[in-house]
Amino acid sequence: MNEPSPVVDVRGLVKHHGEGQGRVRAVDAVDLEVPQGQTLAVMGPSGCGKSTLLHLLGGLERPTGGEVRLAGRRIDTLGEPALARLRRRSVGFVFQAFHLVEELSAAENVELPALLAGCSRREARRRAGLLLERVGLADRARHLPSRLSGGQRQRVAIARALANDPLIVLADEPTGNLDTAATLEVLRIFEELRSAGQTLVIVTHDERVAATADRLISMRDGMFVDDTRLAGAGAGPVPEAGTGTGWLGGLIGLEG
């Protein structure tokens, strides 16, 4: 029987920043497999290459060397338009600085990925409504980001990351700008995502966040120095790229 291919499969990944003597090896020949449904936490000191790794996994940066496969499809050789289409359908990002569009309401921010993916306005609005309800912000749907607290903004950002039911969610220090209460609220959502079988890669400094993961990788100087299983990682069948079977799929009845 064939083993199901992992959602993320990275071989000999290298990323250099800068030139000559100022060159920095942000990611230094790392190998990584993330099975479907696994929550992976990546920890390490500032500047160890965690965020760069996340950007490489999501196709926001191009590697200097090595291979990145998402659901079996090699993405490091794709052109920009193909990468954009991949991100649209298969990847959701959550950033430390939230990166919400300031002049759009919470609901409009969450609708945006669905609209970019070609959904009708009605469908995009329906999905946004369900997702905001799920992150506890149904009553804040019409608020602008500037009128939301940091925790609420991050929950909007998580809802937006899930709008197209992605194959994988990549979170870069999702609790870095949050107080304890807001952090706990975000952790609760991540826990729900993990339970629903959503594949998650979380870069964090926060041990509370790392503790919710199935697996913890420690990085230093661009390399993995430790890889620990914290709980039994899921290894279910991998869906085709662009159709997750995660939280939103269950929520709104999308078929894998």
Added chain:
Amino acid sequence: MGSIVLVARLVLADVRRHQVQAAMLLLAVTVATATMALGLSLRGVSDAMYEQTRAATAGPDVVALSGDTGPAVTSALAELADAPEVTAHHGPYQVVYADLTTRGSTSSPVVVQGFAETPGPLNRPLVTSGRWVRPGGAVLERGFATALGVGVGDHVTIAGRSYPVAGIAVTAATSIYPWAAQIGPYGGPSDYTGLAWMTRADARALASSRDLPVTTALDLKLRDPAATESFIDAHRVPITFHSWQFTAGQDMVILRNSQPILVVGSWLLGFLAVTGIAVLAAGRAVAQTRRAGLLKAVGATPGLIATVLLAEYLALALAGDALGLVIAHLTAPAVASPTASRIGGAAGPDGATVVAATVLAVAVAVLSALRPTLRAMRTATVRALSAPAHQPRHRPWLTALSALLPTPLLLGLRLTARRPGRAVLQACSTATTVIGIVALLVIGAQPERGYGLDGSSALPNLRGEHDRRVMLAVTVLLIALAVVNTITFTWTTAMEARANVAIARTLGATPSQISLGLSTAQLLPSLPGAVAGVPLGIGLCAMFTVGKWTLPPSSWLFGAALATLVVTAALTALPARLAARRPVAQALSAEST
């Protein structure tokens, strides 16, 4: 003193850091002030060139012209010569009306004046090449010779007789080419006519050989050259008088349309300069606010802060003003004398012109930079230091509307909505450009009579050509500034929206969609601008046109608006593409810090 040093140091440092923006401000102000100074200088330069020609040719104060010949006329003119106000006279001399044909078969009406082989003290045409009249040879007026393309040694045929061109000369006794005749045959109206000189005997022989129309002229020098009007009033005889002031004024006829084209063109250029530089200034508003906060934190007063922020714009605008005035000074003689009938250069722009151009330059600087400066001054220190980003307004109806559109239009509409003031400026910039193009088309569509025989266009209408050249130059400058503006608008929009652009890319928008969105954001306001520019251009032409005029075909006007939009789209493509391809991770990191 310390404050002045501080301001100078800060201004110089800022100019060094923003060299492209400084160059753009300098260019825009230079173009606008040069055009305005040129327009306002034309009258003065034209007068100055007439004065210099008059001085060099001992020009008469009054020319008395009679449509007849014979003893009675000679007697009447002799009486004038003996008048107590007259200190010297030249003539009476015959003016013969004929046709002139060159070897290249170009024909033109010509008046031939019979002069002595040795000129007297009054009305001594200045020979600029060749020599003065001799038996059997003709001397052509320089403006006429230039239009004909004839030089010394060529042969011309006047009333069927061939004459070698002995020389080329200028005179202040007649108006510039093609208004040399001053009166027509038998005192009637005159047509476009060139001027030639022959010996008196040759002129008489020419007139009698073909029984050509002849009039008589007398040049007079008055005791008081300014008192020409009182002299003319005192001698009410059936004779036409042309004072030197009248002749100088006639020189401006050829520039009648050029002056409004240049002055109105300078307003339009000034307006384009304001729109472009205002966008640049707005693009730097966050940095300027932070700078103001830093200065406040170290104890600078609001006055000093305003000085620092405005001084850069004012200094560059004044440098552009000075450059524009120099350019106007250098180009004025060529623009003010399109016929070569006058000699000399011009003194610098007069005081009023310098003041007007400087007011325009300062207005461009202040109007462009005032709003960001006031904002920077009014922002509280701590808030200024945190450099708050521009917070666009939430427009739910527009967001809902754009959600129905394809992705590039969705992005374009939302980017446009971020800065409605910017959209208005873009629309105005496009409208201004279309106004210039429409005016050029209107001037090109006017029918005109050539200066050749019977209105033939073998000799082109110099006034019409001059108007078209001046309008073309103004339109090219307008288009050049509009091009710079469009690129500036697109790049500034892209830079201000870089966070949103990066977010859209993380959500799956392709670089092409982003690029199209940025271009759309510029095209959306350009569309009403181009549409409005057509009637505005026609209205502007109607304001400055006397008498009947012809409107260009609708297809030309429609084509101008359409071409403007197509070019705008093309111009936005490159900066939009560059902005859309900026690394996403880098943009997001910059926004996070």
